[in-house]
Amino acid sequence: MSSNIPYKTYLSEGEVPCEWYNVRADMKKKPAPLLVPSTLKPCTPKDLAPVFCDDLVRQELDDETAFFPIPAEICDFYRMFRPSPLIRAYFLEKALGTPAKIYYKFEGNNTSGSHKLNSAVAQAYYAKAQGLKGVTTETGAGQWGTALSMACAFFGLDCRVFMVKCSYEQKPFRREVMRTYGASVTPSPSMTTQIGEKINREHPGTTGSLGCAISEAVEAAVSNPGYRYVLGSVLNQVLLHQSIIGLEAQAAFRKLGEKPDVIIGCAGGGSNLGGLIAPFMGEKLRGESDYRFIAVEPASCPSLTRGRYAYDYCDTGRICPLAKMYTLGADFIPSASHAGGLRYHGMSPVLSELYDQGLMEARSVRQTDVFAAAQYFARTEGILPAPESSHAIRAAIDEAIKCRENGEAKTILFGLTGTGYFDMTAYQAFNDHVMGDYVPADEELEASFAKLPEVPAT
Numbered sequence: 001m002s003s004n005i006p007y008k009t010y011l012s013e014g015e016v017p018c019e020w021y022n023v024r025a026d027m028k029k030k031p032a033p034l035l036v037p038s039t040l041k042p043c044t045p046k047d048l049a050p051v052f053c054d055d056l057v058r059q060e061l062d063d064e065t066a067f068f069p070i071p072a073e074i075c076d077f078y079r080m081f082r083p084s085p086l087i088r089a090y091f092l093e094k095a096l097g098t099p100a101k102i103y104y105k106f107e108g109n110n111t112s113g114s115h116k117l118n119s120a121v122a123q124a125y126y127a128k129a130q131g132l133k134g135v136t137t138e139t140g141a142g143q144w145g146t147a148l149s150m151a152c153a154f155f156g157l158d159c160r161v162f163m164v165k166c167s168y169e170q171k172p173f174r175r176e177v178m179r180t181y182g183a184s185v186t187p188s189p190s191m192t193t194q195i196g197e198k199i200n201r202e203h204p205g206t207t208g209s210l211g212c213a214i215s216e217a218v219e220a221a222v223s224n225p226g227y228r229y230v231l232g233s234v235l236n237q238v239l240l241h242q243s244i245i246g247l248e249a250q251a252a253f254r255k256l257g258e259k260p261d262v263i264i265g266c267a268g269g270g271s272n273l274g275g276l277i278a279p280f281m282g283e284k285l286r287g288e289s290d291y292r293f294i295a296v297e298p299a300s301c302p303s304l305t306r307g308r309y310a311y312d313y314c315d316t317g318r319i320c321p322l323a324k325m326y327t328l329g330a331d332f333i334p335s336a337s338h339a340g341g342l343r344y345h346g347m348s349p350v351l352s353e354l355y356d357q358g359l360m361e362a363r364s365v366r367q368t369d370v371f372a373a374a375q376y377f378a379r380t381e382g383i384l385p386a387p388e389s390s391h392a393i394r395a396a397i398d399e400a401i402k403c404r405e406n407g408e409a410k411t412i413l414f415g416l417t418g419t420g421y422f423d424m425t426a427y428q429a430f431n432d433h434v435m436g437d438y439v440p441a442d443e444e445l446e447a448s449f450a451k452l453p454e455v456p457a458t
Contacts, residue, residue, distance in 0.1 A: 001011060001075050003020055003101065007400065009033075013162040014450065015083060015251060016075070016078055016079065016082045016083050016244075016248070017070070017244050017248060017251070018069065018070055018075065019067040019068060019069055019228050019422075020064075020067065020068045020070060020240045020241055020243050020244060020247075020321070021066065021067055021247055021278050021279050022059075022062065022065055022066055022067065022068065022144055022236075022240050022243070023239070023241040023243070023278045023279075023282055023285070023350065024062075024063045024236065024350060025064055025065060025066035025266075025276075025282050026066065026281075026285040026286055027061065027063075027285060027320070027353065029295055029348075029352075029353065029357065030063045030353070031063075031236070031324070031350050031352070031353040031432075032311070032324035032349065032353070033055070033323040034048075034060075034321040034323055034349075035122070035311060035321060035323075035392055035455065036213070036321060036322075036324065037313070037318065037322055037453075039320065040322070040455055043061070043321050045057050045058070045070075046062065047321070048060065049322075050060075050222055050231050051218060051221060051222060051300075051320075052124075052131070052132055052228055052230075052237075053123070053126040053130050053228050055060065055126040055129070055130070056123060056126050056230075056237050056431045059117040059236070059237040059240055060236050061236075061238045063386055064155075065067060068240060068362055070244075071125060072369060073125055074121055076127075076276060077121045077151075077244040077358055078118075078121070078244070080110070080240070081110035081117065082244070083106050083248045083252075084105060084106055084109055084248065084249070085105075085106050085109065085247070086099065086103055086104075086105050086106075086248070086249055086252040086253075087103065087105075087378075088102065088103050089102040089104060089130050089151045089381055091380045091381055091382075092135070092246040092376075092377065092380045092381050093399075093400070094380075095153060095154040095246050095277035095376075095380045095405055096397065096400050096404065096407070097213065097239075097400060098104075098400040098401065098403050098404040098412070099403055099404065099407065099408065099409040100225075100333035100399070100400045100403035100404070100408070100409060100410050100412055101137065101258075101402055101409070101410075101411045101412065102396060102412045102414075103260065103276050103411070103412065103413045104396075104413070104414050104415070105248070105249045105413065105414075105415050106383070106388075106416045107245060107246055107272075107415065107416065107418055108383070108386070108416065108417070108418040108419040111146075111150060111177075112141060112143060112146045112147035112150055112418075112422070113146065113386070113418045113422070114143035114144075114146075114147065114386065114417050114418030115242060115245060115271070115272050115275065115415070115417050115418065116143045116147035116148075116171075116232050116271070116418075116443075117147040117150065118240045118242050118244055118245065118275070119147075119149040119232060119239050119241035119242055119245075120144065120147035120150065120151040120230075121147075121154070121201075121239075122159055122241045123135070123148070123151070123230040123325070124151035124152050124154070124238075125151075125231075127155070127228055127230070128155040128156070128157055130224065130228075132157065132226055132227060132228055132296055133157070133158055133225070133226035133227060134152070134157045134158025134159060134160065135148070135152065135157060135159060135160070135221070135227060135229065135230045136160045136161075136218075136221040136224075136227055136228075136229050136230075137159070137162070137217050137226055137229065137230050137231065137232065138161070138162045138164070138188065138213030138214045138216070138217045138218040138231075138232075139158070139161055139162070139163050139164070139165070139178075139213070139232065139423075140163075140164050140167055140210050140213075140268070140342075140343055140344070141167050141171065141174070141386070141387070141423070142163060142167055142171050142174030142175065142178065142372075142417050142422065143174075143386070143388075143417075143418055144230075144232030144233070145161040145163055145174075145183065145185065145367065146174060146176050146177050146178050146181075147232070148161070148180050148230065148232070149161065149177070149178040149179075149181035149182065149183035152181070152182070152183065153181045153182050153409075153425045157306040158182075158227075159178075159181075159182065159183040159184070159440070160183070160184050160186070160217075160220060160227075160271065161173060161178055161183050161217075162186050162187075162188040162190065162216045162217045162220070163178075163183045163185050163186065163187055163188060163213065164180045164187075164188055164207070164208040164209060164210060164212070164213050164215040164343065164447075165187040165188055165189065165206070165208035166189075166208060166453060167209050168185070168458065169280070169300070169411065170425050171421050171422050172231070172412045173305040173423070174350065174422040177422075185400050186216075186343065186381065187208070187220040188212050188213035188400065188428060189208055189212045189213075189216065189218050190216060191204060192209065192216075192220075193215075193216045193219045194211075195215040195219050195311060195317035195319065196212070196215075196216045198317070199215070199316060199317065207317060207328055207333070207352075208300050208333070208342055209266075209285055209328055209333045209334060209343055209344070210219050210269070210316075210344040211314075211316035211332075211333075211345050212230070212315075212316045212317070212333070212343065212346075214314060214315040214316070214317075214320065214370055215315040215316050215317025215318075215319055215320070216317070218315065218317075218318070218319055218320055219319065219409055220225040230331065232268060232269075232271060233268065233269030233270060233344070233348070233363070234269035234271070234314065234323075234325075234344070234346065234347075234348050234349075235348075236348075236349070236350060236453045238271045238274075239270065239271060239274035239275060239278065239348060239350055239351075241255075241275075242271050242272065242274060242276075242278075243273040243275050243277065243278040243348075245272070245276050245277065245415065246275055246276045246277060246278045246279045246280060247278075247279050248282060249276065249280075249413065250263045252280045253413075258411060259289065259291075259411065259414035260280070260291065260412065261292065261380070261411050261412070262291070262292045262293075262410060262411075262412045262413070263276065263280055263291055263294070263416040264276060264292065264293075264294045264296060264308060264392045264399070264412065264413070264415070265277065265279050265294075265295060265296070265392050265393045265411045265412070265414065265415040265417075266295075266297070266387065266388045266389055266390075266391035266392045266397050266415070267295035267296060267297045267304065267342070267347065267351070267362070267391075268297065268298075268301070268342030268343065268344050269344045269346070269347065269348060270347055270348030270350070270351040271348075272415050272417045273295055273351060273358060273415065274350060274351055274390075275452040276413075276415040277291075277293050278323055280293075281293065281354065281360075284359065285359075290363065291395050293354075293360040293361065294360075294361045294362070294363065294395055294399075295341075295347075295351065295355070295360060295361065295362040296362075296363055296364075296365060296391040296394065296395045297302050297342060297364050297365075298334075298342050298343075298364065298365065298366075298367065298370070298391065298453050299361075299364040299365060299366045299367070299439045300334050300343075300367065300437075300438045300439060300440065301329070301334040301342060301343050301345070302440075303325075303326045303328050303344070303345060303347045304326045304347055304351075304352075304355055304360070304362035305327040305363065305366075306328070306364070306440075306445060307327050307328050307346070307347070307361050307445075308326070308327060308328075308329075308449055308452065309324070309325070309326050309327075309352060310324065310325075310452050310455070311323065311324045311452075311453060311454055311455040312324075312325065312327040312329065312345075312346060312453065313417055313453065314331040314346065315328075315330065316330050316331065316333070316345075317328060319393050322453060322455065323346065323349050323432065324349055324358065325346040325347050325349070325350065325352040325362065326346065326347045326352045326355065326356075327346040327452070328345045328346070328440075328445060328448055328449075328451055329445075329451055329452055330345055330346075330451070331448050331451050332345045332417045332440075332444075332445070332448040334440075340400030342388050342391065346449075363395060365391055365394050365395070366434060366437040366439070367436070367438075368436075368437050369394055369432065369434055370387065370390045370393075370394050371387070371390065371393075371427070371430040371431075371435065373394035373397050373442055374390035374393060374420065374427075374430075375388065375427075376390075376393075376397065377393045377397075377414070379388070379442055383416070383419065384420045384427075385416060385418075385419065385420050386416070386417060386419055386420040386423060387414050387420060387423050387426055388417055389415070389417040389418060389420075390417055390420075392414040392416070392417075393414065393416070395414070396412050397423065399412055400412060410433075419441025422447055436450075
């Protein structure tokens, strides 16, 4: 085997972007605004101020500013782990016998083990700058909670995490990392909030969902002075912060003198996918280049491929604003799959609008197929991927096989959002051949769609 395969990061420390890119600025048709549930009017800064930090509210509502300067303190933090490496998967290409070039942007090279730290440090910084005591949040698989606990420790903030119950039980070590960084971690739905008590009464024995945990975290934030709620996905502000992934990838490809043909990301709420594709999508929107974008979601929680594009609550407790998005319904509680970070009932409004305009593709994949791809990738490339990331790996492998069958030498880029070393319960289930594939029936989804809020067309 060759010993001179040129693995590179392609970017040096001094080339970390100094601005975030806001893809909404280049969208001719903007995402629909957030609505106040009681009035069905667009949210104003005043409406969002009790929940989010002031600077984050401005980022959330700004559809026109293309670039936001990254504060110096955040840049200093980024230098601990950025730029993240863009790696060509030579061994995967060889194993597949494909003429395609496969690259992956690896975001797992930090203690949180994922891309989530990109936004966590930004949100913690703005909370500290506002003089807050602390923040509350939800977490699914635990990557966001871990990242936020690290960022809060760095800035001296209290961090209160509501962790989806099935992940809390499946991933005790992820929970302990959060506690090591000083966060309090509560399984959700809990009995510590009014919303949690209500959900437990109505769904006894539930394994929880991100929608449930969001409701509890928001309630905890608004009922404790000096606290605000922060979210790790879905919101416009989060996709803005995560654009650093795509900006670095774009710069690296320019240094290589190459361009990807297909860009693939796993999709739950949309933070990783939105961040990876942002600057490339900007080129497409401006008519400068063309790319195929593929969102890959779990078949157990298929918001893009089987959801409705409608206004819906962002949380199960129905206390958050309404967002127009592809949704399975706020009452939909996914099965306790191992792709914990992708178990959200809705998709980012930005990505939903891009998908609705036909600018992006989507596909859903079954859990066992995802872990087969994860195992194959681990054995060829040497990195144990997170279950969430492995959805993108599955699609990348499938696209590379198509290239082999069609004799097409395309360049494929996918996002490797993080590592799977805290997901060994899932890998054990796959290796022991006891992992199942749950796919919701049409009747189950229709029952959830029937409860969507009625919002007059505008």
